């Protein structure tokens with residue numbers, strides 16, 4: 001039977017309607033990438049200037065033997081140059097879209113995927129993201145920053161090459177803003193972190209946990225907005241990814257690979273969006289950084305946008321059964 005679930009991290013309700021059934025994906029599978037892309041070493045002039053890179057110490061700046069690098073986003077949505085706009089009038093407010101938008105090329109090989117990368121390379125990538133977010137957090141005027149990774153053109157990827165993007169802006173986005181407000185209210189009432197509390201409840205119930213290791217837990221959220229949505233939460237309370245313990249990064253690489261490979265095996269390489277929600281500052285008691293992975297399987301119809309309800313035809317508990325099977329199969333194949 002259909003049911004409404006209140007999102008414990010937001011102010012909205014999700015309508016879970018399993019009788020509608022999940023049709024074959026509107027978006028198909030992400031095809032294998034061509035061996036070369038504009039982001040490949042020596043790949044073309046259309047990409048932005050390099051701002052940071054990891055390459056052998058003996059190599060010069062701009063030499064093509066980088067292992068990963070950050071570029072000025074070639075289609076940057078915001079501008080780092082101070083520019084004036086009028087403040088708006090009456091009830092209308094505007095301000096300059098001042099900010100920083102970097103594109104992070106994760107690997108020289110265009111055909112690599114998050115789940116196929118050498119685990120030590122992925123660990124280095126996760127450290128590089130941490131460093132780029134630390135730089136972003138220290139920049140003037142930054143109040144919100146986000147790491148996003150789009151996989152597949154249908155999920156908004158510009159390139160068929162493993163890459164992510166870091167955006168740092170002076171205003172907080174709607175979803176993280178709501179999470180922060182709800183978590184702050186929870187902290188005021190209970191004196192505890194909402195994310196830590198939900199995590200301990202998920203670990204007690206064990207109905208939606210997909211996989212876990214010493215440092216991280218992957219689970220399908222109670223009020224999943226879309227079919228097969230999963231979150232990865234660190235067990236340790238840290239408000240900003242900048243404060244992530246360096247020795248936990250190999251475990252983050254591991255759970256990411258297990259989770260994304262499980263998704264890919266269970267659903268035949270769907271496009272997905274991965275976002276990392278983080279505070280700008282380390283040490284906040286009421287926010288807890290986390291990763292959300294949203295596969296693109298259904299289109300948001302007018303009803304969803306019109307009402308603000310997300311209508312999800314797959315119960316998270318059902319999605320988890322498929323994902324657990326796919327994860328168990330990985331263990332067998334090892």
Ligand SMILES: [Zn+2]
Nearest residue numbers: 193196237288
């Ligand atoms: Zn916490």
Ligand SMILES: [Zn+2]
Nearest residue numbers: 179277290292
């Ligand atoms: Zn979030």
